[in-house]
Amino acid sequence: MNNVLSSQTLYKRLMDNLATAVLIWDETLRLCYINLAAENLLAISGRQFDQAFVGDILLNAEQDIADIRQAVSENHSFTKRKTQLHLLHGKSLQVDYTITPLNDFDEAAVLMEVQSINYAERISRDENLISTHETTRELIRGLAHEIKNPLGGIRGAAQLLAAELPDNTDLTDYTNVIIEEADRLHKLVDRLVGSRRPMEFKAMNIHEVLERVRNLVEAEVRDRDIAIERDYDPSIPELQGDAEQLIQAVLNIVRNAVQALESPHVRHRSGLINLRTRIMRNVTIGTVYHRLVIRIDITDNGPGVPPELIDNIFFPMISGRAEGTGLGLSIAHSIINQHKGIIECKSEPGCTRFAIYLPVLPKQSFPNDIGRGQFGK
Numbered sequence: 001m002n003n004v005l006s007s008q009t010l011y012k013r014l015m016d017n018l019a020t021a022v023l024i025w026d027e028t029l030r031l032c033y034i035n036l037a038a039e040n041l042l043a044i045s046g047r048q049f050d051q052a053f054v055g056d057i058l059l060n061a062e063q064d065i066a067d068i069r070q071a072v073s074e075n076h077s078f079t080k081r082k083t084q085l086h087l088l089h090g091k092s093l094q095v096d097y098t099i100t101p102l103n104d105f106d107e108a109a110v111l112m113e114v115q116s117i118n119y120a121e122r123i124s125r126d127e128n129l130i131s132t133h134e135t136t137r138e139l140i141r142g143l144a145h146e147i148k149n150p151l152g153g154i155r156g157a158a159q160l161l162a163a164e165l166p167d168n169t170d171l172t173d174y175t176n177v178i179i180e181e182a183d184r185l186h187k188l189v190d191r192l193v194g195s196r197r198p199m200e201f202k203a204m205n206i207h208e209v210l211e212r213v214r215n216l217v218e219a220e221v222r223d224r225d226i227a228i229e230r231d232y233d234p235s236i237p238e239l240q241g242d243a244e245q246l247i248q249a250v251l252n253i254v255r256n257a258v259q260a261l262e263s264p265h266v267r268h269r270s271g272l273i274n275l276r277t278r279i280m281r282n283v284t285i286g287t288v289y290h291r292l293v294i295r296i297d298i299t300d301n302g303p304g305v306p307p308e309l310i311d312n313i314f315f316p317m318i319s320g321r322a323e324g325t326g327l328g329l330s331i332a333h334s335i336i337n338q339h340k341g342i343i344e345c346k347s348e349p350g351c352t353r354f355a356i357y358l359p360v361l362p363k364q365s366f367p368n369d370i371g372r373g374q375f376g377k
Contacts, residue, residue, distance in 0.1 A: 019282050019289060020113055024102070027109040029054040029068065036281045041116055042087055059086040071099050072109055082117060144189045151189075155182040199242045199338060201363070206294055207232055209243055210275050213250045217258060217273075226261055226271035228254075233277050236294055239360045241339055249335040252328035253298050253343075253354050260302035260352065274299040285342050285357055292360040293341075297353055305347040313345060 015022055021038035025031060030053055034046040042057065049057055054065055064083070071078055079098040086092050093116055100111040155178070162175040214228050221228075254273060261271035276297040283293040305313060314333040329343075336343050341358040 017282070017291070019284060020115060023112040023114070024108045025054060025068075025110040025112065026107055027072065029065065029110070031057065032107055038114065040280055040282065041093070041114060042085075043089065043091065044087075057088070059088070061085070068099050068110060068112075072101050075101050075103065077101065085114075147189050148186065151182050151186055155179055155186075158182065199245060201240045201242055203238045203363070204241050204243045204246075205238055206236060206241075206246075206277060206296065206358070209241075209246045209250060210277070210296070212247050213254055214275065216251060217254050220255075221258060224262070224271070226258060226273065229272065229274045231274060231276040233279060236277055236279050237292070237360055239294060239358055240363050241358070242335075245335045246339070249332040250296070250298070250356070252332040253356075256328055257298060257300035257302065257352070257354075260300055260304075263303050272301045280357075283357065283359075285340065285359060288340070288359075290359040290361070294358045294360060296356040296358070298356070299351065299353045301350055302352055304349045304352050305345065310345065310347060314343065 015033075015035045016037075018035060018037055021041040022033075022035045023031060023038050024033040030051045031046075031049055032051070034042075034044075034049070039046055044057060054068070055061060058064065064080070064085075067078065067080070077098065077100045079096065081096050082094060083097065084092055085095055085097075095114050095116050097112060097114045100113075102108045102111055158175045158178040162172060162179075165171050165175065210230070210232070214230065218228055254275075257273050258271075261273070274297070276299070278295045278297075280293045280295050281291060283290050285293070314329050333343050336356055336358070339358055340361065341356060344355045344357075346353050346355075
């Protein structure tokens with residue numbers, strides 16, 4: 001008996017660690033098992049929907065239900081490609097799913113494996129974004145080096161020229177302009193390259209980061225009609241991270257939301273920013289599979305990101321504001337990337353959501369010399 005129980009526990013653990021969503025239905029098509037990947041994909045709880053009919057989980061799925069019943073009665077498997085599943089809460093997924101009848105089990109009758117096409121596309125998009133950003137980072141490092149050398153020469157020459165000029169001459173104003181503008185360009189290049197301070201990874205609570213950001217921004221918008229709401233999951237574990245760098249990354253995104261809410265295109269008086277945390281299981285970032293990932297959603301009710309910018313907003317010098325430098329989101333993306341995470345953005349008028357995914361990893365996953373700031377050397 002103990003061997004049977006241990007085998008059942010082993011099989012359940014194996015199923016729960018699969019990245020593929022798996023559901024098992026009985027002969028009346030009521031749910032008798034769902035793994036963690038399927039819970040995340042369908043946004044349901046296995047305990048809440050235990051013994052629920054398939055039609056109560058997959059809405060408007062009469063044809064799918066008929067196909068599953070036919071597969072069971074005729075004892076044959078089939079796969080549906082690029083089909084739409086309508087879920088609770090108004091969500092829809094484009095998926096591939098495979099139905100396999102189970103004849104050797106007393107209670108189970110149908111095995112359903114679901115793979116989200118949207119999820120696969122996101123993995124590909126993550127890979128492309130990470131790869132492109134790494135190329136951009138190398139380009140900027142080289143460009144920064146080439147800019148700083150002549151800037152130093154220009155500033156030095158201006159200082160020598162100023163020293164040769166007689167006192168109380170108007171020409172000193174021109175040399176001061178050269179020196180000040182050279183210093184301004186030097187600071188701009190430093191912002192492009194980012195901080196040179198090495199990352200210091202320690203066990204930390206992500207909510208302390210979010211609260212620090214909330215306090216800073218609330219002080220900045222005290223005289224404006226902008227509210228910041230919180231929706232935290234208290235069960236989220238600690239992660240290995242550099243708290244100061246993560247504060248900078250989240251602060252850049254939240255300040256970006258504040259600036260959007262002050263846009264002349266905002267059609268309402270009250271601005272709202274929402275900070276939300278959740279734990280996710282069995283998530284792939286790029287090509288790396290992670291058992292636990294912390295998701296941080298930063299949502300605002302501003303005018304949204306212009307469609308022509310949405311695919312490029314994480315690149316340096318890309319900004320939707322005339323006075324913007326386009327560095328805030330680029331720096332945020334690089335910091336999150338150095339934590340082996342990723343940022344996504346979905347936007348439409350009235351709702352812009354930045355989603356940050358940070359894997360919960362052991363300390364040894366982050367060597368002390370993993371990186372030096374944004375574009376560390």
